Amino acid sequence: MKKGWVYKKEKLSGTVWEDDNGYHFQYEESYLQNPDYGAVSRTLPLRSEKFTDKNMLPFFDGLIPEGWLLQIAIDNWKLNPRDRMTLLLTLCKDCIGDVSIRNYEL
Numbered sequence: 001m002k003k004g005w006v007y008k009k010e011k012l013s014g015t016v017w018e019d020d021n022g023y024h025f026q027y028e029e030s031y032l033q034n035p036d037y038g039a040v041s042r043t044l045p046l047r048s049e050k051f052t053d054k055n056m057l058p059f060f061d062g063l064i065p066e067g068w069l070l071q072i073a074i075d076n077w078k079l080n081p082r083d084r085m086t087l088l089l090t091l092c093k094d095c096i097g098d099v100s101i102r103n104y105e106l
Helices: 059-063 066-079 084-091
Strands: 002-008 009-019 022-027 052-054 099-103
Touching: 002 084, 009 084, 022 066, 059 099, 066 084, 084 099
Parallel strands: none
Antiparallel strands: 002 009, 002 099, 009 022, 022 052
């Protein structure tokens, strides 16, 4: 299982992960208790239930670079362009905007 922390404006907002059932995102309970922070995306409204899809959730897929920038990352880090979760965890630590993804570490 691949897993990452999702931050919005440097506040831990939730967890994104991939397992045998697909891709998932779930907000942290502490984040939900402060509605001033707002949803990570309009397509991921604040709720305690997890979001699940067989494919990468569109908001997170949209964070992954495209074109020449993606190709540079694939070539330099020897990444599999079909492994969307590894791309997300590797390339989205410092995205444009207020959301970032960091590797899940115990």
